[in-house]
Amino acid sequence: MAVVADRQIIHETEIRPRHYLNVNHSFWSWFFTTDHKRIAMLYLGTITVFFLMGGVFALLFRLELMTPEGDLFQADTYNRFFTLHGVLMIFFFLVPSIPATLGNFLLPIMVGCRDLAFPKVNLASYWIFVFAGMFGVGMLASGGVDTGWTFYAPLSTHYSNTSVFMAAMAAFFAGFASILTGVNFIVTVHKMRAPGLTWFRLPLFVWAQYATGIIMMLGTPVIAITLFLVALERVWGVGIFDPAHGGDPVLFQHMFWFYSHPAVYIMILPGFGVISEVIACFSRNKIFGYHFIAFSSLAIAVLGFFVWGHHMFIAGQSVYTGVVFSLITMLVAVPSAIKVFNWTATFYGGNVTLESPMLYAIGFMGLFTVGGLTGLFLAAMGMDVPLHDTYFVVAHFHYVMVGGMVMAFMAGLHFWWPKMTGRMYPEFIAKFNAVIVFLGFNATFFPQFILGWLGMPRRYHAYPEEWQVLNVMSTAGATILGFGFTLAIAYFIWSLFYGERAGNNPWGAKGLEWTIESPPTTHNFHHIPTVTEDPYNYTGREEVNVQQ
Amino acid sequence: MSSNSVPEIGPSTPYFAGHFEDVDQKIESDILGMWLFLAQEIMFFGGLFTAYSVYRHAYPDIFQLGADQLNYLMGAGNTMFLLISSLTMAMTVYYTQHGQFRKQLLCFLATMIFGSLFLVVKYFEYKEKWDHGLVPGLNWDPHTVDFAAANLTSPPENLKLYFILYFTMTGLHALHMVIGIGIGIAIFINMLLWKKYGPNRYMAVEMFGFYWHFVDIVWVFLFPLIYLI
Numbered sequence: 024m025a026v027v028a029d030r031q032i033i034h035e036t037e038i039r040p041r042h043y044l045n046v047n048h049s050f051w052s053w054f055f056t057t058d059h060k061r062i063a064m065l066y067l068g069t070i071t072v073f074f075l076m077g078g079v080f081a082l083l084f085r086l087e088l089m090t091p092e093g094d095l096f097q098a099d100t101y102n103r104f105f106t107l108h109g110v111l112m113i114f115f116f117l118v119p120s121i122p123a124t125l126g127n128f129l130l131p132i133m134v135g136c137r138d139l140a141f142p143k144v145n146l147a148s149y150w151i152f153v154f155a156g157m158f159g160v161g162m163l164a165s166g167g168v169d170t171g172w173t174f175y176a177p178l179s180t181h182y183s184n185t186s187v188f189m190a191a192m193a194a195f196f197a198g199f200a201s202i203l204t205g206v207n208f209i210v211t212v213h214k215m216r217a218p219g220l221t222w223f224r225l226p227l228f229v230w231a232q233y234a235t236g237i238i239m240m241l242g243t244p245v246i247a248i249t250l251f252l253v254a255l256e257r258v259w260g261v262g263i264f265d266p267a268h269g270g271d272p273v274l275f276q277h278m279f280w281f282y283s284h285p286a287v288y289i290m291i292l293p294g295f296g297v298i299s300e301v302i303a304c305f306s307r308n309k310i311f312g313y314h315f316i317a318f319s320s321l322a323i324a325v326l327g328f329f330v331w332g333h334h335m336f337i338a339g340q341s342v343y344t345g346v347v348f349s350l351i352t353m354l355v356a357v358p359s360a361i362k363v364f365n366w367t368a369t370f371y372g373g374n375v376t377l378e379s380p381m382l383y384a385i386g387f388m389g390l391f392t393v394g395g396l397t398g399l400f401l402a403a404m405g406m407d408v409p410l411h412d413t414y415f416v417v418a419h420f421h422y423v424m425v426g427g428m429v430m431a432f433m434a435g436l437h438f439w440w441p442k443m444t445g446r447m448y449p450e451f452i453a454k455f456n457a458v459i460v461f462l463g464f465n466a467t468f469f470p471q472f473i474l475g476w477l478g479m480p481r482r483y484h485a486y487p488e489e490w491q492v493l494n495v496m497s498t499a500g501a502t503i504l505g506f507g508f509t510l511a512i513a514y515f516i517w518s519l520f521y522g523e524r525a526g527n528n529p530w531g532a533k534g535l536e537w538t539i540e541s542p543p544t545t546h547n548f549h550h551i552p553t554v555t556e557d558p559y560n561y562t563g564r565e566e567v568n569v570q571q
Numbered sequence: 572m573s574s575n576s577v578p579e580i581g582p583s584t585p586y587f588a589g590h591f592e593d594v595d596q597k598i599e600s601d602i603l604g605m606w607l608f609l610a611q612e613i614m615f616f617g618g619l620f621t622a623y624s625v626y627r628h629a630y631p632d633i634f635q636l637g638a639d640q641l642n643y644l645m646g647a648g649n650t651m652f653l654l655i656s657s658l659t660m661a662m663t664v665y666y667t668q669h670g671q672f673r674k675q676l677l678c679f680l681a682t683m684i685f686g687s688l689f690l691v692v693k694y695f696e697y698k699e700k701w702d703h704g705l706v707p708g709l710n711w712d713p714h715t716v717d718f719a720a721a722n723l724t725s726p727p728e729n730l731k732l733y734f735i736l737y738f739t740m741t742g743l744h745a746l747h748m749v750i751g752i753g754i755g756i757a758i759f760i761n762m763l764l765w766k767k768y769g770p771n772r773y774m775a776v777e778m779f780g781f782y783w784h785f786v787d788i789v790w791v792f793l794f795p796l797i798y799l800i
């Protein structure tokens with residue numbers, strides 16, 4: 024095809040000395056770019072802002088919980104703090120975190136193409152996200168929300184006098200950003216793979232993004248319509264979920280959790296993908312059980328759609344329905360455990376080194392395992408009755424979301440930062456910081472398991488005196504954690520200007536992204552590569568550690 | 572990527588954005604992307620259909636009474652309009668692929684006209700509901716409803732619930748129609764002025780057809796559920 028040949032000549036002549044970051048510096052070229060790498064960087068900046076905002080609210084309510092009395096903030100203020108923390112962290116940080124940044128950046132490179140299938144849709148996704156963020160800021164400016172991030176009716180629809188409308192719209196639009204990302208990923212993986220790159224030669228990161236894309240595409244519209252109805256109900260003062268007007272609040276919970284449970288997998292599956300890459304690289308070993316890890320991602324995506332009822336064991340759902348949901352929930356533990364076992368087995372016979380991404384990845388494995396196992400406690404209907412709505416639940420999902428996803432995100436950022444920016448961060452400080460974050464995390468959330476077990480309910484700003492020691496530990500841990508994340512942001516920014524040049528492959532890693540320049544050129548590849556070997560073609564113990 | 576996209580010349584120039592390797596890859600991506608988008612739409616409307624089923628099961632008599640308030644002749648006429656517009660849309664795609672520009676233009680124009688007729692009828696339907704005081708939250712004064720004759724076992728107040736669902740479901744459907752007609756006008760201008768779509772470049776038309784048929788199918792489910800049963 025003549026046209027193709029012409030285009031390749033254009034690529035060879037025009038792009039050699041420049042990479043995607045310095046090709047053009049104008050405002051327009053950044054904020055209206057269709058380059059997946061630039062959009063990834065835009066997303067990274069934006070979600071970091073939301074992450075910091077969510078983090079500040081967490082520190083504020085942890086401060087309140089230093090003392091048993093509700094002395095620092097009013098109960099109403101406290102309610103707003105934990106709600107804003109939840110809404111910002113979930114809809115504006117965790118859901119887009121890995122897919123929209125690392126996924127956006129790496130997926131096209133890993134499948135060996137020049138951009139996502141629909142670059143303009145990708146840009147639209149970013150702007151929809153920004154639009155949603157404006158509702159988020161509006162929500163903050165108009166006094167916040169106090170319903171909890173779950174927006175349960177009829178509190179959200181009638182009784183709360185805070186800006187539920189803004190919050191619902193913020194989540195509504197953020198959802199569409201996420202849907203577009205998901206659709207783009209699925210099409211890209213199906214149609215844009217380089218010659219020779221069969222499905223089972225795809226890096227596991229791509230499999231994980233693909234599974235995430237499925238959930239984003241099929242789950243998110245449901246929360247969108249649910250929140251739309253809540254907003255409608257508030258604005259027009261009509262009843263859809265409010266029992267006083269004939270509505271059914273349990274229907275709200277069904278529709279809400281139909282998305283919001285799978286959303287947990289939107290938030291954790293991409294993390295699994297990162298961990299597979301990092302573990303294989305720093306073990307210098309072929310990943311153990313490639314097919315099992317790949318299919319367990321799909322299994323989690325599918326099973327995840329049939330477990331939402333475990334949030335409603337005590338919400339008036341029938342016992343038999345509960346039993347079914349409980350069983351399927353426990354089934355999800357199987358593919359999750361398959362992953363952890365396979366990663367562990369990858370260490371065996373490898374040449375394990377402990378660079379900073381690996382430290383985060385190993386931290387992930389421990390924390391995610393604790394989070395997953397405590398999930399089984401909550402999946403058991405009998406256990407769930409006393410533990411429901413206690414700090415045990417809070418600790419459980421923070422072990423999965425922060426101990427899992429945020430640790431994986433940190434692992435991924437440290438791993439691919441040299442590729443994304445062309446610079447190395449200070450490795451010693453990064454290692455030190457990985458330890459700080461791990462310790463701070465455990466100090467924050469482990470005491471909460473005990474508090475929950477002792478019966479401390481979530482969402483109150485005061486508590487009996489005997490729980491103070493554990494709460495103070497938790498607040499101290501949160502401070503350490505906050506310090507850790509701030510330090511990481513600081514040295515990442517520092518490295519942009521003063522970091523050592525990274526070179527194309529600082530870790531000696533395998534994978535298409537390490538065969539191109541750091542930072543990549545706008546078109547990623549000078550020639551579309553032909554893939555001839557399996558992924559993770561590391562040679563195990565024989566290989567001498569390259570560089571570093 | 573304006574720097575390396577192929578210039579747009581006319582309906583016979585193979586066209587694809589610079590990041591695709593060839594036309595087939597672009598076509599396959601567009602089709603898959605559109606199907607996934609429609610899957611997403613199904614889940615979106617699916618949430619509403621779920622709410623409809625739950626409340627219909629809870630208050631069958633209210634839903635009966637609600638359906639009696641609707642003008643099923645207008646609904647049936649609208650169903651006709653949409654089915655005809657789907658036919659002309661399918662013909663548009665056929666004529667585009669076979670390069671018959673006159674027929675392509677006429678069929679597409681017919682599609683847009685029947686789609687607009689649907690919205691006109693919808694307007695009169697909504698206006699009638701407004702005059703009868705059947706718009707919950709904005710104008711609720713159901714003076715034309717004979718509650719006594721209906722022999723309700725559920726609270727009459729719940730008729731609001733029926734009409735909220737009626738307005739939300741048909742309203743979101745109408746919004747999809749409006750968006751469709753908006754995009755359709757842009758496509759029509761391209762057809763009329765520049766003969767942009769032909770045998771070698773028909774994806775925009777075909778993708779628009781996917782969307783149009785989908786919106787019609789949603790109506791095919793809405794009509795019996797809301798008006799008839």
Ligand SMILES: [Cu+2]
Binds near residue numbers: 283284287331333
């Ligand atoms: Cu769940």
